[in-house]
Amino acid sequence: xxxxxxxxxxxxxxxxxxxxxxxxxxxxxxxxxxxxxxxxxxxxxxxxxxxxxxxxxxxxxxxxxxxxxxxxxxxxxxxxxxxxxxxxxxxxxxxxxxxxxxxxxxxxxxxxxxxxxxxxxxxxxxxxxxxxxxxxxxxxxxxxxxxxxxxxxxxxxxxxxxxxxxxxxxxxxxxxxxxxxxxxxxxxxxxxxxxxxxxxxxxxxxxxxxxxxxxxxxxxxxxxxxxxxxxxxxxxxxxxxxxxxxxxxxxxxxxxxxxxxxxxxxxxxxxxxxxxx
Amino acid sequence: xxxxxxxxxxxxxxxxxxxxxxxxxxxxxxxxxxxxxxxxxxxxxxxxxxxxxxxxxxxxxxxxxxxxxxxxxxxxxxxxxxxxxxxxxxxxxxxxxxxxxxxxxxxxxxxxxxxxxxxxxxxxxxxxxxxxxxxxxxxxxxxxxxxxxxxxxxxxxxxxxxxxxxxxxxxxxxxxxxxxxxxxxxxxxxxxxxxxxxxxxxxxxxxxxxxxxxxxxxx
Numbered sequence: 001x002x003x004x005x006x007x008x009x010x011x012x013x014x015x016x017x018x019x020x021x022x023x024x025x026x027x028x029x030x031x032x033x034x035x036x037x038x039x040x041x042x043x044x045x046x047x048x049x050x051x052x053x054x055x056x057x058x059x060x061x062x063x064x065x066x067x068x069x070x071x072x073x074x075x076x077x078x079x080x081x082x083x084x085x086x087x088x089x090x091x092x093x094x095x096x097x098x099x100x101x102x103x104x105x106x107x108x109x110x111x112x113x114x115x116x117x118x119x120x121x122x123x124x125x126x127x128x129x130x131x132x133x134x135x136x137x138x139x140x141x142x143x144x145x146x147x148x149x150x151x152x153x154x155x156x157x158x159x160x161x162x163x164x165x166x167x168x169x170x171x172x173x174x175x176x177x178x179x180x181x182x183x184x185x186x187x188x189x190x191x192x193x194x195x196x197x198x199x200x201x202x203x204x205x206x207x208x209x210x211x212x213x214x215x216x217x218x219x220x221x222x223x224x225x226x227x228x229x230x231x232x233x234x235x236x237x238x239x240x241x242x243x244x245x246x247x248x249x250x251x252x253x254x255x256x257x258x259x260x261x262x263x264x265x266x267x268x269x270x271x272x273x274x275x276x277x
Numbered sequence: 278x279x280x281x282x283x284x285x286x287x288x289x290x291x292x293x294x295x296x297x298x299x300x301x302x303x304x305x306x307x308x309x310x311x312x313x314x315x316x317x318x319x320x321x322x323x324x325x326x327x328x329x330x331x332x333x334x335x336x337x338x339x340x341x342x343x344x345x346x347x348x349x350x351x352x353x354x355x356x357x358x359x360x361x362x363x364x365x366x367x368x369x370x371x372x373x374x375x376x377x378x379x380x381x382x383x384x385x386x387x388x389x390x391x392x393x394x395x396x397x398x399x400x401x402x403x404x405x406x407x408x409x410x411x412x413x414x415x416x417x418x419x420x421x422x423x424x425x426x427x428x429x430x431x432x433x434x435x436x437x438x439x440x441x442x443x444x445x446x447x448x449x450x451x452x453x454x455x456x457x458x459x460x461x462x463x464x465x466x467x468x469x470x471x472x473x474x475x476x477x478x479x480x481x482x483x484x485x486x487x488x489x490x491x492x493x494x495x496x
Binding site: 112 | 346
């Protein structure tokens with residue numbers, strides 16, 4: 001009796017595991033093609049058509065000044081306004097959804113959001129997992145540390161003995177590792193800053209855009225600052241693999257760069273966004 | 278500033294409270310059903326229920342949240358939950374109810390099996406039906422016996438609600454972290470602890486009172 005029950009449990013586990021693996025493989029293959037596997041014949045293959053049928057495009061964001069942030073209960077910012085323009089071009093509403101940045105690929109592939117548009121740095125992982133647009137803005141990774149010791153560390157070489165907090169999976173993590181630093185990976189960039197403020201790490205490597213907004217007077221990090229940039233990088237927008245929305249947005253980016261829409265927006269948000277050529 | 282933080286945290290804590298209340302309302306009855314399943318005399322039902330309880334109790338709730346929310350879209354190719362905050366809330370509730378029902382079911386089972394068999398036999402001798410025996414003899418004694426372990430789980434639930442931030446449900450911890458991410462202010466995150474402390478304090482008192490009230494007829 002006991003043996004039978006045990007056998008039953010084991011076989012159930014094995015069957016469940018196999019189904020999971022098969023389904024996961026099938027899902028991945030489907031993701032590379034315009035039409036996801038398992039979709040019915042009636043379903044439109046084009047994501048543009050699908051978004052238009054839904055009447056809205058769901059945009060995955062985080063609260064990230066100056067790209068996306070809330071003002072009087074409405075999402076504003078450089079990326080938010082561009083998203084609204086893009087939605088208007090498609091003839092749909094833009095719906096902003098706050099996501100956990102660690103889970104952005106999950107959010108996109110599970111269909112919870114239609115795109116990731118939130119000052120996303122182009123990393124090899126992002127390029128692998130998403131269909132990315134052309135670069136529309138530029139960013140840098142900077143080293144944030146207590147302002148009173150900044151003078152002692154003028155370049156990357158002088159920092160070899162420090163410990164760095166970085167966001168797990170972020171661009172800051174990769175440049176830190178490439179530079180041969182001792183890096184501790186934490187949950188997000190805000191947590192990385194807190195590590196420095198709490199003294200549990202000597203410095204952290206985060207986005208310049210974020211460092212500008214988060215350090216200095218009026219914040220909990222008034223004593224922190226940055227002087228050294230480790231790398232320059234590119235902001236892109238990510239759609240699901242094979243989506244035709246990517247080409248459409250590239251078209252719009254070219255248009256917005258030429259007609260000055262982007263320059264105006266950057267000015268509106270304190271020139272914190274450097275637009276790509 | 279303080280007023281702004283308080284307003285935002287309170288809004289987040291309202292989501293926490295909703296999650297807490299709906300989870301209890303769903304998990305307490307579902308737990309009883311699972312409990313009956315795990316004590317069933319029909320072997321396949323018992324095996325399946327025990328298997329489910331093993332899986333749910335044997336994996337982290339955080340992982341269950343991720344699988345329940347992202348799984349349908351990733352594995353089956355269709356996102357059941359809809360977009361936006363609403364879908365996240367529903368998925369969180371489903372995950373929490375299933376998880377807590379499994380824990381509750383084991384508490385119930387312990388409570389039911391602790392009632393001496395002699396009482397059921399006595400009921401049978403008196404000509405009572407099985408359901409009469411359960412509802413009129415066993416259940417009342419079970420309820421008072423399981424209040425302390427249930428209180429324990431309920432207090433744990435208050436704090437476990439914070440796990441839902443992994444799928445970006447905007448509860449109180451999320452609200453606290455938002456200040457950290459946007460304005461670079463740390464104290465709101467730490468201040469969320471006050472909300473949890475006050476609420477679990479109130480619950481502890483209420484559950485203590487309930488325990489006292491049920492403290493009759495002790496053998």
